[in-house]
Amino acid sequence: MKRILKCVRCGREYPVDAPRYRCNCGGLLDVALKKENSDDFSSIKDVWRKRRCSNKAIDQSGVWRFRELVYDFNEDEIVTFPEGKTNLYKIPSALLDVDSAFVKHEGENPTGSFKDRGMTIGISFAKKLGYKMVICASTGNTSASLAAYAARAGLKAVVFIPDGKIAFGKLSQALAYGAKTLQIQGDFDDAMKAVQEIAAKHRIYLLNSLNPIRLEGQKTIMIHTLEQLGWNVPDWFVLPGGNLGNTTAFGKALMELKEFGIIEKVPHLAVIQAENANPFYRAYKNGFKEFEPVKAETIATAIRIGNPVNYEKAKRSIEFTKGVVEQVSDAEIMLAKSEIDKLGIGCEPASAASLAGAKKLREKGIIKKGDSVVMLLTGNLLKDPGATTDFNLGKLNIPEAMPNAPEKIGNSPEEIEKRIKEILGER
Ligand code: F0G
Numbered sequence: 001m002k003r004i005l006k007c008v009r010c011g012r013e014y015p016v017d018a019p020r021y022r023c024n025c026g027g028l029l030d031v032a033l034k035k036e037n038s039d040d041f042s043s044i045k046d047v048w049r050k051r052r053c054s055n056k057a058i059d060q061s062g063v064w065r066f067r068e069l070v071y072d073f074n075e076d077e078i079v080t081f082p083e084g085k086t087n088l089y090k091i092p093s094a095l096l097d098v099d100s101a102f103v104k105h106e107g108e109n110p111t112g113s114f115k116d117r118g119m120t121i122g123i124s125f126a127k128k129l130g131y132k133m134v135i136c137a138s139t140g141n142t143s144a145s146l147a148a149y150a151a152r153a154g155l156k157a158v159v160f161i162p163d164g165k166i167a168f169g170k171l172s173q174a175l176a177y178g179a180k181t182l183q184i185q186g187d188f189d190d191a192m193k194a195v196q197e198i199a200a201k202h203r204i205y206l207l208n209s210l211n212p213i214r215l216e217g218q219k220t221i222m223i224h225t226l227e228q229l230g231w232n233v234p235d236w237f238v239l240p241g242g243n244l245g246n247t248t249a250f251g252k253a254l255m256e257l258k259e260f261g262i263i264e265k266v267p268h269l270a271v272i273q274a275e276n277a278n279p280f281y282r283a284y285k286n287g288f289k290e291f292e293p294v295k296a297e298t299i300a301t302a303i304r305i306g307n308p309v310n311y312e313k314a315k316r317s318i319e320f321t322k323g324v325v326e327q328v329s330d331a332e333i334m335l336a337k338s339e340i341d342k343l344g345i346g347c348e349p350a351s352a353a354s355l356a357g358a359k360k361l362r363e364k365g366i367i368k369k370g371d372s373v374v375m376l377l378t379g380n381l382l383k384d385p386g387a388t389t390d391f392n393l394g395k396l397n398i399p400e401a402m403p404n405a406p407e408k409i410g411n412s413p414e415e416i417e418k419r420i421k422e423i424l425g426e427r
Pocket of ligand 1: 141240245350
């Protein structure tokens with residue numbers, strides 16, 4: 001496979017290992033894949049499946065198992081845990097009134113979010129290019145993932161996080177894995193601006209989703225899900241949208257799978273934003289004629305982003321898949337999260353935007369009863385213990401909520417016995 005960096009705005013090309021994050025014209029870059037004569041995809045699905053029986057990390061990883069569409073590294077060049085061995089769960093139709101609904105749980109990755117799929121290629125690339133230090137801006141998950149992979153690779157990591165508004169699980173990870181953590185006086189969008197300026201001045205590798213290399217790893221969320229469905233392509237793939245890296249990666253994955261004859265049908269992408277962090281939704285509503293950043297606020301701190309860097313490429317994904325963009329309130333997000341949590345699956349708030357949005361699209365009749373729907377869960381429940389406990393303590397002022405607060409009980413056998421009998425009777 002031939003790979004080249006290509007500007008999505010003016011088409012200018014650069015070597016894939018330039019390293020570069022934008023074109024000279026300011027446009028975003030893609031890793032363009034050009035098939036060579038030696039690339040034969042006629043039995044690729046079998047090759048991918050058989051690798052699951054191998055004990056090599058490169059085959060165990062749910063990213064590198066699909067390496068033909070990710071990157072050509074030698075096994076010893078890859079920094080992996082290995083990641084990407086995540087489950088796809090069928091969920092009851094009581095949650096979403098369609099014939100067939102699934103959640104793909106990317107919170108089951110080594111650091112608890114989908115970011116690991118991009119970080120394994122990003123950190124491997126940083127190492128190959130001889131970088132000693134990596135950097136990112138983050139609402140929390142990218143920083144946790146970057147910190148872990150940098151530690152594994154022996155690279156220095158610096159992460160910029162917003163002042164406050166970062167979920168505790170994520171902050172604790174960045175600190176524990178040893179990243180230098182800089183809490184900037186500002187929000188994610190300010191942090192994103194700062195790291196781009198730093199990376200332009202110093203020899204430090206930037207690993208936000210602005211980096212097109214990282215997104216090549218995230219494409220495997222889509223590829224892996226389709227494989228788990230036996231290549232029966234669903235009608236809808238619903239995901240939360242923040243910086244719009246996944247939206248970009250999924251559209252690109254689908255374009256390539258179609259071009260290389262691996263799939264015939266393409267699912268519609270449905271990107272869900274929080275109501276007060278909704279610049280992509282607003283742009284979609286005006287037919288993508290205008291894009292205006294917003295000042296973002298939401299309980300789903302992972303997607304508290306007002307100026308997504310991948311806008312230009314994400315728009316292409318919606319157009320290619322004839323997709324939609326929807327918005328949901330914080331209350332809708334937390335109620336949907338509670339439903340996912342009560343299945344024993346669980347997720348962090350931003351992830352639940354997928355179910356909340358799918359419900360809304362179903363109510364509007366955009367998703368139909370006979371459709372098959374996959375919803376992406378992006379992060380683990382334990383990432384944001386604060387939001388989960390506040391909800392279950394009834395602190396969020398959501399009238400429809402059914403909290404599950406801990407009860408205080410005396411330490412006498414009689415009292416305990418009495419309460420247990422009551423609970424038995426409740427069933
Ligand atoms: N869900 C979770 C749990 C996330 O952490 C993020 C992004 C998203 C959804 C949105 O994904 O950016 O591809 O649209 N988190 C980034 C971070 C911004 O810094 O951890 P996107």
